[in-house]
Amino acid sequence: MKTIKFSPCFGLRRILTKRLSNNLLVPVPTSNFSAVYWPYGAIGSNIYTIVEYVHGEFSTDRVFYLDCRSHTRHEAPIMWMIRSSPLIRVLDGKLYVLPQRNGFPSNSVEIFDPKTQLWEYLRSPIAEILGTRSSLISFAIDGGFYLYGDKCMVYKPKENKWDVVEYETGLVWASFRLSCVINxxxxSSKLSRVLKWYDSEGRLWRDLKGLDKLPKLPKSFSRLRLVNYGGKIAVSWEKSGGVSSREKKFEWCAVIAVERRSGQEIYGKIEWCEVVLTVPKSCCLLEFFAVTV
Structure with missing residues (x-):
């Protein structure tokens, strides 16, 4: 299998000094690659992407992954179907890809197993779920792959079947990149500038308590990311500099341990919260993933 360098990225490192311990984003070695791609999910030590253009040619059935141990890029087996702007989720160590054609999803899901390096084809009731809507909402939780449209259905791999579930309006936020799932x-921040968690029994969002010292988070989708960092919340956000540094932008990161104390209370404990990178104001953080290395 041919190996080539991945696109530019940064990795989190802890730098020890005599006085304190600083967490910093440091660049990893990369080289130029003529491709337009979208990062979609992390499994183990790999970050998977679907390439839209390679060397100027349209190609949306090719999947690549970044090996975060060696910082090298590899190509996975080609998908069976070509699609644009696919819906993708990671469930039980597998990549679920919902193809779309002309803006509307097809009635199939492709599943990639990194262990076997094989793609599986799964028939799905997309037309029934979609109804009159032009797009779907998807998320993976509790061992199920959920799809929301006019109707909500879940696929449980262990049972190998689709079931209709009740529509929960609050869970719409679970599909966005400003959310993560732990246990x-x-x-999610739910655009409220504070962290919240979804109470599935009460069907409402509750504040994550104990975070009075966490800085206010941005409301913008593009400036905030949450990931499951080994059972803890890692949240990254952008903040512009003050008057004296108006041309700079600061990338903040915080790691928060969570503890459920009752059915309606979950507390967070800030393990650290720091500026991990300073960049020109024109720069932006595209994606934020947690991997095992």
């Missing part, structure tokens, strides 16, 4: 609990 089957969804955490």
């Amino acid at each position: 089957n609990v969804i955490y």
Whole structure:
């Protein structure tokens, strides 16, 4: 298998000094690659992407992954179907890809197993779920792959079947990149500038307590990311500099341990919260993933 360098990226490192311990984003070695791609999910030590253009040619059935141990890029087996802007989720160590054609999803899901390096084809009731809507909402939680449209259905791999589930309006937020799942609990800022968690029994969002010292988070989708960092919340956000540094932008990161104390209370404990990177104001953080290395 041919190996080539991945696109530019940064990795989190802890730098020890005599006085304190600083967490910093440091660049990893890369080289130029003529491709337009979208990062979609992390499994183990790999970050998977679907390439839209390679060397100027349209190609949306090719999947690549970044090996975060060696910082090298590899190509996975080609998908069976070509699609644009696919819906993708990671469930039980597998990549679920919902193809779309002309803006509307097809009635199939492709599943990639990194262990066997094989793609599986799964028939799905997309037309029934979609109804009159032009797009779907998807998320993976509690061992199921959920699809929301006019109707909500879930696919349980262990049972190998689709079931209709009741529509929960609050879970719409679970599909966005400003959310993460830890122990089957969804955490999000929900554009409220504070962290919240979804109470599936009460069907409402509750504040994550104990975070009075966490800085206010941005409301913008593009400036905030949440990931499951080994059972803890890692949240990254952008903040512009003050008057004296108006041309700079600061990338903040915080790691938060969570503890459920009752059915309606979950507390967070800030393990650290720091500026991990300073960049020109024109730069932006595209994606934020947690991997095992």
